[in-house]
Amino acid sequence: MPLQKILKWLNSFFNNKKSFSIGLYGNVNTGKSTLANKISKDWSGEEMSSVSEIPHETRTVVSKEKISIEVDGKKIVLNLLDMPGITTKVDYREFVEKGLTVKEAQKRAKEATRGIIEAIKWLEHVNVALVVMDATEDPFTQVNLTILGNLEARKIPVIIVANKIDKKKAKPERIKEAFPQHKTVYISALKGTNINELYKTIANVKA
């Protein structure tokens, strides 16, 4: 029925107008999927990605659509995109050390490489980027600098998430000092520490 089609189109048009896409970018094992799960669970009641100690657990773009977040009376609807970790080197031998067979490890390496290419291609569909960094690691990495430089060039708003502040070695202030041009939020996605601060920041960037 033409009328139904028109209504469907209008509905999708207005829903799209309200929602926007947030992409979680960053190096491997910085806690992107743990954070995606935390956000998804807090606002939709269910997790969205699997998490593992073995690097490159997320090898395809995982999306959760229309997550409704309400902060300080502001309501926003967003599509959350958990991206594969970006790195300049993928080596199956690293996975063999973690207990995978050579065949499994080579397959994982190929999928991880494809995932990196996919994550980069998705940049053009992202409205806001959460760049997740491990606060126990040196933030001056080629990957961090490249991701931030590219997002800046594309004029995509960036929120830096200094994750893993529950760990003793964490020095989130190092991240803030390294990239003073961006808003940095210190959190522990695993423990949920300071997560509301992140939600407020997302709501403000969106506004």
Add this chain to the structure above:
Amino acid sequence: MPHKCVKCSKIYANQSKQLLNGCSCGSRIFLYLRDDQITLQEALDNGLKINNEIDLSEQPVDSKKYAWLQEELKELSKEQPVTIDYDAIENLRILEKGRYEIDVSSLMEGNALIVKDDQGVYYVQLPKGPTLKP
């Protein structure tokens, strides 16, 4: 300049439609022949004989050597035809099966996917052209 299919060794001149659609044998990977252009063109016109120096027809590409790479590229390039080029700058290097180096910066800048294998052979994913409407 001519391109040689890595599977059946068939040679196509530059701008052949097969370079966009794939070889008649079904392969979508081509070796980019970077020798003297005129000599090779003459060779193509004369049944691939070049002053008894190179006989391309008698030097088929070892398709077995490229079989695993073809599989690899098929998945990475999503069925797009790829051309091997000896002079390109790679942004994905296959060091061996399961070991990769990625030039994140180059890919983020929107450059075409250029793969280099452990033999120093390059594979270029041809960018998609605009879709023409009738």
